[in-house]
Amino acid sequence: MDSFDFMDFDSGSQNAEMHYQNGPYLPEASDCMRCGVCLNSCPTYQLTQDEQEGPRQRVQSLRQLIQHQETLDSQKVEHLQNCIQCRACEAVCPSQMAYADYFERAQQQLTERSFSTWGKWGLQLVARKKLRRILLPWMKVYQSTKWQSWLRKSGLFDGLGLARAENYLSEPESTYLHSEYTVQDAQGSVALFTGCLAEAFDRKTLEDAIKLINACGYNVIVSDSQQCCGAMHYHNGDVATAKDLMQQNIDAFARLPYEAVVYCATGCGSQLTEYSRLMPESEKAGDVVAKVMEVSRFLNQHWPDDLTPKAVNSEVWLHHPCSQRNVLKNQQDTLHLLQRIGGQRVQELPENHLCCGAGGSYMLTHPEQADALRDRKLAHLTDQPQAILLSANYGCALHLTKGKHSSPPKIMHPVSYLSQCLFSE
Ligand code: SF4
Ligand code: SF4
Structure with missing residues (x-):
């Protein structure tokens, strides 16, 4: 028999009604039907096969905290802290449970964080x-x-x-990007969101994105006033710092003359696109969110007909970061962009619905789970020596690079691969 306790639905409808009166309807935690559809996509459940490490039990714990204002025992707190916040459960849930929203509301009450x-x-x-x-x-x-x-x-x-x-840590770049990269007879300008670490540690991706945007006839502006997107702080319960960073970004981008705010790391993008929800008090958040765009989508929209890249590797593998698959839901843009490369075969990495274990700071706070998930993912490439694995999120790429593999795949951002196909001799 399933060890999961069925819960009552009484107070849920009341709460749902309250929510409805104050804004768009969001299902409450008590609306969980316990159908189990989410279990197949939950990485921590897949690792342990333990109901306590799955979304159904976590939703019940969140309900205890949020709706019933109850104190959780230490084991339940630990099961919540083991959640990667990958939002795979939310993406497949037939009840459209707003898991991230519950987690954020509960997080303020989860005082014991696993952060040292x-x-x-x-x-x-x-x-x-x-x-x-x-x-x-x-x-x-x-x-x-x-x-x-x-x-x-x-x-x-x-x-x-x-x-x-x-x-x-990899060796950082000690120079800064220029404030603008211009082209002759430009069709317009875009702002590039660089994030907190990419300028120093993932410079190649940013430089490749700039080259490709320029090749599409657009100037690129790099605002020095921009800051970290705030995701790391928000997901670790430091809401005050997260809001301060988000407001600085809103101020930085709201005053620039640009057509789009283009980001390369989907982890940052998933936070940027939610600024309106996370910062309802900010008048200009909506203006900025309306212009936020993933680099692949921008390039697809503006790609010149006479630009034809040629495959440097006949086959590449595509990893779907959770932020891209479950929040942004724009993985088709990346695939479409790669299909512009002549002679290119793009393979989906098996089990793309499961998190690689990076999860922002999760790879540091939960090494055992993070490594097990990463190694499970890389095992799919065991028979693929010299494979090229593409990931549109810097955090995932960094974590995947640290995997133990007899013949490690080369891991890069899709725009870096495209740039290599377009510009290398
Ligand atoms: S899929 Fe949704 S409704 Fe079904 S058990 Fe998971 S959280 Fe509950
Ligand atoms: S957010 Fe991810 S790890 Fe957390 S319960 Fe949902 S599927 Fe599982």
Whole structure:
């Protein structure tokens, strides 16, 4: 017999009615039918086959917290904290449960977060551009000298609980992007959203996106006033910092003369497109959201007829980040863009409905689960030596790169691959 306890539906209809009177109807947690459709898409359930690690039980715990104002025992809190917030359950739920919304409302009450003091410092670094700019050159010095291997061997990072985070660091770019990249007889201008870490750690993707947008006849503006999208802070319960960052972005982009705000990382995009919902108090949030666009969609809309890229690898594999599949739902744009490449075969990575384990900061806070999910994903490419795996989210690409694989795939953003096909000799 299923160990899951069936719950009553009484207070749910009352709450649903209250919600309806105050705005669009959102199903309440008590509207969960317990059909189990979500279990197949839930990565933590798939890993453990444990009902407590699945959406049905989490929805019930969220209901206890939000509707009944009850205190959860530590085990239930841990099961909630193990949630990757991938929103796969929300995407397939026939009741259209607003899982992310419940989780965000409950998160304010989940005081015991799994974030360490170092993790909180890391969030501060992500939020402060000036501080990052002071520290990044030192990080580059550290990585290009013997200091890195000495400190790694010393065990200091292990002792401080920083070994995993340090292992994820790649050598940062110490220069900044220009404020604009112009073309002759431009058809218009777009603003490029760079995010908090991409300018330093994923520069190639941004530079390739700029080259392709320029090739479509558009100028690219890089506002120095933009900040981190706020996703990391929001999902870790630091709503005040998240709102401050979101408002700075709204101010930065609202004053620019642009046709679109183009982003490359779908994790950032999923946050940017939700600014109206997350910042109802901001008058200009809607104006900015209306112009936010994923880079593939922009390129598809403006691609010149005489631009014909040629495949540099006859076959590539496409990974769907959860932010793209479950929130933005624009994975077809990426596929369509890649189909512009002559002679290109694009294969969907099997189990694309399951999260790779990156989950923003999840890969740092939940190493065991994150690694198990990543290795399960990469196992699909075991028989594919020299495979090229494309992912439209920097966090996923970073996590996938750290996988143990006898013949690791080359992982890159779809625009970098397209750029290589278009511009390489
Ligand atoms: S799919 Fe939706 S309604 Fe069905 S069990 Fe999951 S959360 Fe509940
Ligand atoms: S958000 Fe993802 S990990 Fe969390 S319950 Fe839903 S499917 Fe499972």
